[in-house]
Amino acid sequence: MTLPPPDSVLDYWSVKADPWTKWADTVAPLAARFNMHLIEEARIEPGMRVLDMASGAGEPVLMLPELVGPEGSVVATDVVPEMLSGLKRRKGADALQICAADMQALPFNDASFDRATCRFGIMFVPDPVAGLSQVARVLKAGGRASFMVWGPREDQTLFPVLAEAIDRVFGLAPDDHHYQIFRFGADGSLTDHFEQAGFINITERSIKFTPKAPTDRPFWRPQLDMSFGHIMSDKNEAERAAVDAEIRALLEPMQTEEGYQMKAHIRIASGDR
Ligand SMILES: C[S@@+](CC[C@H](N)C(=O)[O-])C[C@H]1O[C@@H](n2cnc3c(N)ncnc32)[C@H](O)[C@@H]1O
Numbered sequence: 001m002t003l004p005p006p007d008s009v010l011d012y013w014s015v016k017a018d019p020w021t022k023w024a025d026t027v028a029p030l031a032a033r034f035n036m037h038l039i040e041e042a043r044i045e046p047g048m049r050v051l052d053m054a055s056g057a058g059e060p061v062l063m064l065p066e067l068v069g070p071e072g073s074v075v076a077t078d079v080v081p082e083m084l085s086g087l088k089r090r091k092g093a094d095a096l097q098i099c100a101a102d103m104q105a106l107p108f109n110d111a112s113f114d115r116a117t118c119r120f121g122i123m124f125v126p127d128p129v130a131g132l133s134q135v136a137r138v139l140k141a142g143g144r145a146s147f148m149v150w151g152p153r154e155d156q157t158l159f160p161v162l163a164e165a166i167d168r169v170f171g172l173a174p175d176d177h178h179y180q181i182f183r184f185g186a187d188g189s190l191t192d193h194f195e196q197a198g199f200i201n202i203t204e205r206s207i208k209f210t211p212k213a214p215t216d217r218p219f220w221r222p223q224l225d226m227s228f229g230h231i232m233s234d235k236n237e238a239e240r241a242a243v244d245a246e247i248r249a250l251l252e253p254m255q256t257e258e259g260y261q262m263k264a265h266i267r268i269a270s271g272d273r
Pocket residue numbers: 009013053054055056057058059060077078079080083101102103104118119120121124125126
């Protein structure tokens with residue numbers, strides 16, 4: 001996989017800020033089911049100062065102020081200001097300190113945080129060891145970082161189905177950005193990077209989900225807009241309907257009496273300073 005050039009990464013996420021903000025509240029209950037595992041691994045306690053990176057439209061960072069309580073603080077960061085504008089409009093954002101920051105050049109003092117979290121962000125950082133080294137620098141001795149990534153592409157239902165439907169309708173094969181989502185899908189790949197960045201007590205947790213999805217509505221619409229917003233944003237209703245029809249056809253083999261049988265796989269790497 002070739003990494004997309006940095007400018008194109010910024011453009012790609014800027015375009016997607018609108019759909020991410022639009023769907024953020026709709027997908028929040030599903031997001032919370034992933035977030036709870038990351039939060040558990042992060043071991044956040046009242047009074048702590050927590051840094052979240054690649055916060056996007058607010059997952060998991062909006063869940064963190066409640067955990068640190070009034071004595072603690074939570075800083076949300078993202079390299080794309082448009083994403084943070086979306087986050088600022090969400091309920092609970094006033095409990096956060098919000099600032100634009102590239103994970104590879106964090107604008108914070110050494111040893112200034114107790115915990116660091118990141119959900120589905122490190123795969124888009126051009127130099128992940130540089131990013132994780134920055135995280136190690138801003139954590140206090142005994143501090144802890146926990147990062148969530150997607151498992152391998154073949155362990156997911158929705159991403160490949162959506163990519164295939166777009167290819168069938170528009171003749172656009174999945175690009176480098178798409179494969180980048182699964183950059184740390186292999187067992188031990190993210191933990192290797194934690195090691196190179198100087199973390200200790202490194203662990204990796206692999207979690208597989210097998211939910212049933214409803215067959216009576218286009219449940220994939222948020223994911224389609226969020227993951228493929230750079231392609232779908234200028235499409236008309238007829239083109240969207242054609243993509244929906246292909247998605248339905250691709251999901252048909254997974255149909256059961258209780259709904260479509262889906263699968264998803266995430267990994268959480270954690271390490272201490
Ligand atoms: C898949 S979204 C995840 C957003 C949020 N954490 C979530 O799980 O809903 C990836 C985010 O990474 C951000 N991002 C990409 N490269 C980054 C970098 N070098 N430093 C910080 N954030 C970055 C993007 O702007 C985008 O908001």
